Amino acid sequence: MKKSSLMIALLIIFSLGIFGCSDDSSKIKIGVIAELTGDVPAVGASCKNAAEMAVQEINDAGGIQLGDKKYPVKLMIEDNAGKADQSAAAAQKLITQQKVTAIVGPNASRYALPAAEIAESSKTVLITPWSTAPKATLDSKTNAPKKYVFRACFIDPFQGGVLAKFALNDLKLKKAAVLYDVASEYNKGIAEIFKDVYEKNGGQIVAFETYTTNDKDFSSQLTKIKQAAPDVIFLPNYYSEVPLQIQQAKRLGITVPFIGSDSWGSEELVKLCGKDCNDYYFSTHYAADSASDTTKKFIANYKAKYGTTPDDVAALTYDSFGLLWQSFKTAGKNDRQGIRDALAKIPQYEGVTGNMQFQEGSGDPIKSAVILKIKDGKFTWFANAKP
Amino acid sequence: MAYIFQQILNALQLGSIYALIALGYTMVYGILTMINFAHGDLFMVGAFFCFLLAAYLHLSFVPTLLLSMIGVAFLGVIIERLAYKPLRRAPRVSAIITALGVGLFLENFTLALSPYPKHIPQLLENVTWTVGSISISSLQVLIIVLSLILMLILDFIVQRTKAGMAMRAISWDKTIVPLMGVPVNKIISLTFAIGTGLGGAAGVMYGLAYPVIDPYMGIMVGWKAFICAVVGGIGNIRGAMIGGFILGTVEIMVGAFFPSTYRDFVAFTLLLILLIVRPYGILGKPQPQKV
Numbered sequence: 001m002k003k004s005s006l007m008i009a010l011l012i013i014f015s016l017g018i019f020g021c022s023d024d025s026s027k028i029k030i031g032v033i034a035e036l037t038g039d040v041p042a043v044g045a046s047c048k049n050a051a052e053m054a055v056q057e058i059n060d061a062g063g064i065q066l067g068d069k070k071y072p073v074k075l076m077i078e079d080n081a082g083k084a085d086q087s088a089a090a091a092q093k094l095i096t097q098q099k100v101t102a103i104v105g106p107n108a109s110r111y112a113l114p115a116a117e118i119a120e121s122s123k124t125v126l127i128t129p130w131s132t133a134p135k136a137t138l139d140s141k142t143n144a145p146k147k148y149v150f151r152a153c154f155i156d157p158f159q160g161g162v163l164a165k166f167a168l169n170d171l172k173l174k175k176a177a178v179l180y181d182v183a184s185e186y187n188k189g190i191a192e193i194f195k196d197v198y199e200k201n202g203g204q205i206v207a208f209e210t211y212t213t214n215d216k217d218f219s220s221q222l223t224k225i226k227q228a229a230p231d232v233i234f235l236p237n238y239y240s241e242v243p244l245q246i247q248q249a250k251r252l253g254i255t256v257p258f259i260g261s262d263s264w265g266s267e268e269l270v271k272l273c274g275k276d277c278n279d280y281y282f283s284t285h286y287a288a289d290s291a292s293d294t295t296k297k298f299i300a301n302y303k304a305k306y307g308t309t310p311d312d313v314a315a316l317t318y319d320s321f322g323l324l325w326q327s328f329k330t331a332g333k334n335d336r337q338g339i340r341d342a343l344a345k346i347p348q349y350e351g352v353t354g355n356m357q358f359q360e361g362s363g364d365p366i367k368s369a370v371i372l373k374i375k376d377g378k379f380t381w382f383a384n385a386k387p
Numbered sequence: 388m389a390y391i392f393q394q395i396l397n398a399l400q401l402g403s404i405y406a407l408i409a410l411g412y413t414m415v416y417g418i419l420t421m422i423n424f425a426h427g428d429l430f431m432v433g434a435f436f437c438f439l440l441a442a443y444l445h446l447s448f449v450p451t452l453l454l455s456m457i458g459v460a461f462l463g464v465i466i467e468r469l470a471y472k473p474l475r476r477a478p479r480v481s482a483i484i485t486a487l488g489v490g491l492f493l494e495n496f497t498l499a500l501s502p503y504p505k506h507i508p509q510l511l512e513n514v515t516w517t518v519g520s521i522s523i524s525s526l527q528v529l530i531i532v533l534s535l536i537l538m539l540i541l542d543f544i545v546q547r548t549k550a551g552m553a554m555r556a557i558s559w560d561k562t563i564v565p566l567m568g569v570p571v572n573k574i575i576s577l578t579f580a581i582g583t584g585l586g587g588a589a590g591v592m593y594g595l596a597y598p599v600i601d602p603y604m605g606i607m608v609g610w611k612a613f614i615c616a617v618v619g620g621i622g623n624i625r626g627a628m629i630g631g632f633i634l635g636t637v638e639i640m641v642g643a644f645f646p647s648t649y650r651d652f653v654a655f656t657l658l659l660i661l662l663i664v665r666p667y668g669i670l671g672k673p674q675p676q677k678v
Contacts, residue, residue, distance in 0.1 A: 042503065
């Protein structure tokens with residue numbers, strides 16, 4: 001009796017040891033939270049594609065080198081269904097059940113914020129590829145930088161400022177109107193910063209109009225904007241809404257140019273917009289047509305694999321994984337805290353969206369932006385904006 | 388002045404779409420005293436039918452509209468037969484929960500087919516006329532005129548035909564009417580067909596006016612149309628039309644003269660006040676419960 005229970009106890013300890021080992025050390029688990037369904041599925045699809053490509057590349061090379069052994073990477077993808085609560089739930093599941101070392105995603109700020117809270121409290125690295133809202137990497141209570149949340153993109157104060165100065169100095173348009181989604185973190189943040197910088201630099205905001213997510217009729221606001229007679233209209237909204245806004249504006253007889261932010265940068269925009277979006281400008285993370293060698297190689301591989309040009313989400317997701325691989329190399333071990341410490345002070349990383357650099361005390365990289373022009377349904381490089 | 392006129396046009400366009408959808412809620416309620424919460428999603432299915440017919444079969448506007456209406460009407464009748472009819476004698480809550488379930492099914496079924504927002508191709512050449520500083524688009528005129536025509540036809544059917552008389556009779560008294568030889572099941576199917584068919588027409592027009600459609604588009608619009616039906620007096624067909632135009636006008640005008648952030652807040656506060664003054668809606672009649 002005694003002997004057998006001892007045997008069982010030993011067996012349990014032994015098997016725990018084995019499973020523990022096989023779970024923790026034979027494979028490195030990375031989680032992805034993407035918007036595969038919901039209101040911005042194109043974003044989720046790009047993120048998933050780029051993630052799978054990045055992982056396949058590293059696994060084809062034998063995995064991540066830690067010490068004298070190579071460890072293959074296992075990717076775990078969760079759909080957040082375009083919902084804030086499901087983003088938090090997905091983060092929770094990846095961290096506690098799947099025991100991933102790090103998480104990439106979600107992309108849109110309104111989903112990245114709740115997931116980032118979970119990651120921070122569970123001391124697990126989360127890199128959001130595309131969330132530009134400053135709050136994503138800041139502690140919700142103290143406003144101090146979060147310790148475990150990073151991003152691969154620039155932040156809205158920078159982007160909003162770049163766009164305001166672009167409208168004033170390059171386009172020479174002194175009166176602007178803004179129409180934005182007041183219920184969405186990203187849209188609201190960037191609209192306010194645009195207004196601030198534009199007015200400080202001598203511009204005039206003649207109309208500052210809002211709507212809420214899922215609205216389809218903007219006729220009331222656009223009629224008001226038309227009445228205010230702006231020189232340019234700023235639409236910091238998602239690619240699925242911008243075509244409706246531009247088409248309705250044109251139907252109301254508005255002829256001034258539109259400018260937008262990185263949320264425009266999906267091939268879907270052109271598909272939904274047709275000819276109506278030609279000759280407008282938006283700021284984004286990289287230009288597919290004027291690229292360095294690293295970027296060209298990435299674009300070619302992505303095109304060969306998926307048949308489309310990678311958009312900014314794909315490029316930033318790929319860079320998020322690149323940052324992770326570099327952190328693993330520096331850390332030399334598969335350990336959440338170690339990865340965090342290595343990532344926090346990456347001195348220089350040459351990604352497909354340009355050079356970036358992290359400094360201890362901030363999860364936001366130092367990097368530059370580009371302004372693209374939509375020409376005959378193609379995104380073409382127009383200008384660069386340094387940090 | 389031109390500004391106000393332009394906003395009135397915007398309000399008429401939005402209001403006529405709300406009115407068309409509200410009709411579906413009110414007709415079903417009038418006959419079955421049941422709220423068909425799947426109606427907003429049937430409206431969404433109408434927009435998707437329009438997309439399929441226009442993008443893949445390259446049909447022109449009139450066949451697209453008619454086929455979408457027929458398709459949605461057919462779907463409405465099937466849903467009634469499969470989901471609601473077995474529950475006709477069950478407590479009202481069961482029917483409402485079933486309706487919500489059907490709505491969720493339609494949303495997620497469409498979502499499962501493809502999660503991407505769809506772009507409906509332009510079916511009609513759009514012309515914008517400019518009078519002074521007012522812009523009138525041909526689409527706007529089409530939506531307003533077509534909705535009015537559909538509502539007039541419906542009014543004619545309900546008020547002047549035998550089937551319409553049967554509908555009114557059933558909504559008046561459900562127990563006696565079958566004894567008079569009125570085929571209740573057929574009339575209920577017809578009501579569902581007409582109500583959801585109008586929802587389908589609204590889906591097509593909505594798809595033309597706001598050509599980016601997605602599986603969730605019916606939720607918010609459906610709620611708003613339901614509110615229109617309640618404001619007009621649920622169960623009353625003319626009330627639903629009036630309710631639609633009231634909500635459209637209030638939404639647009641609040642956006643026009645207040646900061647647009649307050650739009651929904653002010654609009655729905657006004658509607659709540661209206662309901663406090665007239666709890667049965669504008670054209671509704673109080674129906675005392677008999678013990």
